[in-house]
Amino acid sequence: MIILYLTSGLFLGWSLGANDASHIFGSAVGSKMISFRTAAVIASVFFILGAVIQGSGTSNTLSKLGAVNAIGGSFTVALAAAITIYMMTKFSLPISTTQAIVGAIIGWNIFTGNPTHSATLTKIVAAWIAGPVIGAVFAIILYILLKRFKKSAKIHLIKFESYIKTGLLIVGAFGAYSLGANNIANVMGVFIPAFHLQDLNLGIFTLSSTQQILLLGGLAVAAGILTYSWKVMETIGSNIMELSSDAALIVVLAQSLVLFIFSSTGLSDLFVRAGLPPIPMVPVSSSQVIVGCILGIGLYKGARNINFKVLRDIGLAWVVSPVVSGLLTFFLLFFMKNIFNMNVGTKITGAAGNPLLMNDILMQDQSDVSGIIRYILLGLFVFGTIALLLYFLLESKKRKEMQRSEEKFWKNLK
């Protein structure tokens, strides 16, 4: 039963994996620098790591915006966000998972009579605007540095490309980690206040309740990356702008840095210790940040034809996505509560903590989730090992066949 409630979040995760995660390796795969297989495996593994290790920072911010305190409410909020994304994509309207989920949470706040924390909302909106701008600035600075290094180092083009290829893998891994840390809140953030799972001891480390929820979301995202992102990755390079391999590296690095900055509690603490204001832990839209980075490089290169439609789309997404998602959440919550008699959450009273109102049956079910996660992890480990062995076997066979055909060619020519 409890897994059923999670399906809307898992679906949201799948769509995040299929679309947003593609931005990280999109240019590299589109330009054939890295194969889709390699990109998908690296993106999946590092997204999950980022989500589990560092994903709680941005999730806490979303919880502050609105602590959805019933599983039925979390389900409806995630469902409304997912439907909004589906509908707006269908009608080719600009959309961002981040903005859809924030709108849905505000919709829940309005429906349950909870106040929306205005300071948190301001922080989130400021981060949405700052994300693409910082991305553009980072991209310009990093691109200038790379160009200067390339000119002074006089590295052979092929060697330079191989460095770029290695760089793309490392930066891509960092990007996937940062995306996991920053964007997992969009997928699972609304479920965290409503779930209290037992700690899961895996021998080497223990996963807390929050980490288990984030892990499930991470797995859904990984499924989205592995099953559907190839289509987006194949076309993304040419869709936004034709990027050279070094520009692609800079775009991914700049985007990763922005996502990392907005999700690293450690970095924020360092800022505070240095007497600077803390960095807000806010989920930002990866697609909007990447557009900011690409526009930054375009501006530096003196591109005359900057596509202002892209900028207009971003601005439109900031307004339209939360509004549509918020309205849809409000109506869905109304139906869930009055027609299906579902507990979608109540007004939070008292200053200390959130008195979570859980259904008794659901509380019992929650202990089973840890067991399911344990089996999923075991299955993934076995499947991963077999897949890895099979991959190396097939690769070695392919290489031998190629060598044999080449030898045969030269032998026949003689």
Next chain:
Amino acid sequence: MAVFTRTTKNLILKIDEFIDNVDIGLLVFKEGIKAFLDKDMDAFHRHLQKVDLLENSADKLQREIENEMITHSVLPQQRAEVSNLIDELDEIIDSIKSSLNEFDIEMPDIPVSLNNNFISLTETSVSAAEELIPAARAYFKEPYTVREKLLKVYYYESEADKIASNTKKIIFQEMKELDLAHKAHLRYIIHHVEVISDLAQKAADLLSGMAIKILM
């Protein structure tokens, strides 16, 4: 990572070796023509054999370079152009081989009074191709210097054209003692020497575009 490094090093070495072959081929061609004009046929045949070996090695290297670039997905964005450049350079060494073969098979009777014209034409035509070599190497390391290096290619190509025209004028307008078949044969041989600078210019055009693209 080790696979990347090994492939990269191998490929760089192969491209360098390929360009070396073309470079040496040009030198051997020049010496071969001089030996032919001096009627030193032993030296000429030695040079012809050398060019044959260089051309075969260049062909093999060309295939290996293209195979490795495809299988290891090297330079995905510039691969087609780099392959074209290697093709154009291969055309030059192919043309060197076929020219020397024409000299060997047809044994053109070049009047001694035209020796200097033929030597000058060979040297200028070969110089155009020789100036292409540093530009082709620069594309991989210092692409911003390619275009200035290519200026000399265009200069020598136009000089080769002038020398070829002058020599043809001398043959057809001043050398009344030669019959028409002899004149036509000499014109054909001149074309064989001159074509090297034309091929160098064609490769230079391609390289020039490639350099602009990579700097964008």
